[in-house]
Amino acid sequence: MLKELKEQVFKANLELVKYNLVIFTWGNVSARDGDYIVIKPSGVEYDKMKADDMVVLDLDGNKIEGKYNPSSDTPTHLELYKAFPKIKGITHTHSNYATSFAQAGCEIEALGTTHADYFYGNIPVTRNLDECEVVENYEKNTGKVIIETFTNIDYMAIPGVLVRSHGVFAWGKSASDSVHNAVIIEELAKMNYRSIQLNPNIEKFPKYVLDKHYNRKHGKNAYYGQINYK
DSSP, rough: OOOOHHHHHHHHHHHHHHHHHHHOEEEEEEEEEEEEEEEEEOOOGGOOGGGOOOOEEETTTTTEEOOBBTTTTTHHHHHHHHHHHTOOOOEEEEEEHHHHHHHOOOOOOOOOSSHTTTTOOOOOOOOOOOOOHSSHHHHHHHHHHHHHHHHTTOOOTOOEEEEEETTTEEESHHHHHHHHHHHHHHHHHHHHHHHHHHHHHOOOOOOOHHHHHHHHHHSSOOHHHHHHSS
């Protein structure tokens, strides 16, 4: 079942390797179709993985199809799909620069137009989970702390988050779109780090420039790109 979606999720997981977002088996991608999700199997190496190895689950986490166990991060993905109904794909990575920000407990601030083209404001960092949240239902509680962080944030305008001391979760309109956003987060983290090294007293990015760059790509009167280009 969901053969086409399995192929999409498989290819999206391979993109993590292509864009140097993962080493070994440090990451996963999933996608949603109605009441089902497809996700990477746990601990399976990317160069040995096949589309048929992707695991199909319902939104309660019951395995519908697949010979392997799903990613250990599956409960986090499920929480996000249920709380954020517009997203259709989720990517999790431990990419180098973005994870450094997560470990430092620092947001990735909007410092320039490259950031504004994709994220309408700072990429937030969650709080640390407390001991009880880690000991019991750790992965599910990771999803819950992300949801908590977005209480007053539009999850489609900021399609990603840094989980404190952990790594990146990004999402989008498809599996590949979520990978795209994860790639952008890593590049923005690199730019932020280097900008702060060059100028620790860097001035806040003007909101009117943030508004212009975000809305020309994502606003109701967006004019960036081609209407019929694929």
